[in-house]
Amino acid sequence: MPYKPIEIERMLTGKLEMVSKDADHIWFSLEIDGLPPIRTKLPNHKDDIREKLESRIHKQLRIRKPFFHGLMDCTKYRSDYIKQIKEDPYPPFNILFV
Amino acid sequence: MSFPYAPAVANSVVFSLPPNPIEPRSSRRVQIHKIYPVQAYLVGRIHPDLFIAQPLQINIEQEEDETYIVSDDLFLVYGSGRDQSEAMKDYVLSLVEFYQLIKKNAALNPFDNQLLTHLQTYIQSRPLRGYDAIQTNRD
Numbered sequence: 001m002p003y004k005p006i007e008i009e010r011m012l013t014g015k016l017e018m019v020s021k022d023a024d025h026i027w028f029s030l031e032i033d034g035l036p037p038i039r040t041k042l043p044n045h046k047d048d049i050r051e052k053l054e055s056r057i058h059k060q061l062r063i064r065k066p067f068f069h070g071l072m073d074c075t076k077y078r079s080d081y082i083k084q085i086k087e088d089p090y091p092p093f094n095i096l097f098v
Numbered sequence: 099m100s101f102p103y104a105p106a107v108a109n110s111v112v113f114s115l116p117p118n119p120i121e122p123r124s125s126r127r128v129q130i131h132k133i134y135p136v137q138a139y140l141v142g143r144i145h146p147d148l149f150i151a152q153p154l155q156i157n158i159e160q161e162e163d164e165t166y167i168v169s170d171d172l173f174l175v176y177g178s179g180r181d182q183s184e185a186m187k188d189y190v191l192s193l194v195e196f197y198q199l200i201k202k203n204a205a206l207n208p209f210d211n212q213l214l215t216h217l218q219t220y221i222q223s224r225p226l227r228g229y230d231a232i233q234t235n236r237d
Contacts, residue, residue, distance in 0.1 A: 023195045036209035039199065041192060043178045050161040056169050056176040091174070 002048035003072055008057065009042055011071055016078055032082060036093050038062060062089035102142040103156065103186065135159040140170075144221070145194045151222040156189065158182060173217065197221050 009026075012018045018028035018038075025041040032038070040060035043053065058068035062085045070076035139153035159167045166185035169176035175196050177189025197217055204214040 021199070023198075024191050025195060027195065027199060029199075031207070036213065037203070037207060039196070041195075043188075045178075047163075047165075050163055050165065052159050052161050052167045053165075053176070053178055056167060056174070060174050060176075 002050060004048060005042045005046060008049065015071060016081055035085065059091060062091065064090050103138045103140050144190045146226045147223055148194060148197065148221055149224055150220060152220055154220050
């Protein structure tokens with residue numbers, strides 16, 4: 001079942017403790033020691049987040065779809081997320097520094 | 099403001115003709131189907147102060163509900179909208195915001211400083227007035 005932007009926002013700010021910054025879009029960021037900052041944003045609409053849009057969001061979060069669903073469905077927690085992106089970020093961070 | 103972008107590959111468009119040879123020529127129609135995702139390149143000015151210094155490859159995708167997603171695989175920025183034009187505008191706005199966020203944080207974070215260097219190979223700051231002045235001098 002597709003998630004709503006507000007549900008993803010609650011997960012980002014509540015569970016992952018990401019900090020939000022207002023621009024035309026709301027950007028969420030998380031800084032973890034030794035890693036590049038994680039940044040994501042949500043669409044401005046309130047409609048369901050469909051598959052392709054969702055994939056763009058979990059890519060920005062550097063995790064795969066099942067892990068993202070785990071965070072959304074409360075089977076994964078902040079500590080799991082930090083461990084995951086330290087050990088196996090996807091896509092890897094070095095994609096930015098070619 | 100409209101944003102110029104060009105298809106990266108020719109196979110994004112398929113032409114099909116009805117195979118019936120008896121059918122009168124006048125009734126034949128060329129149908130154009132876009133097969134998503136389409137790859138394209140973003141070029142030109144994206145903001146009064148910013149322009150694309152080298153073409154940035156973008157993907158245009160369509161959701162099941164017929165909304166569109168425009169994104170890149172380099173900086174992982176995306177935009178969405180009810181049609182391609184709206185998605186493209188949202189993408190460009192997001193890219194500009196992303197650039198401004200990284201630039202603001204570059205002095206504080208070495209990773210962002212490195213990312214900014216990479217971003218600036220694609221996006222460069224050049225105020226519109228100066229750009230126009232250069233064009234005028236060339237002419």
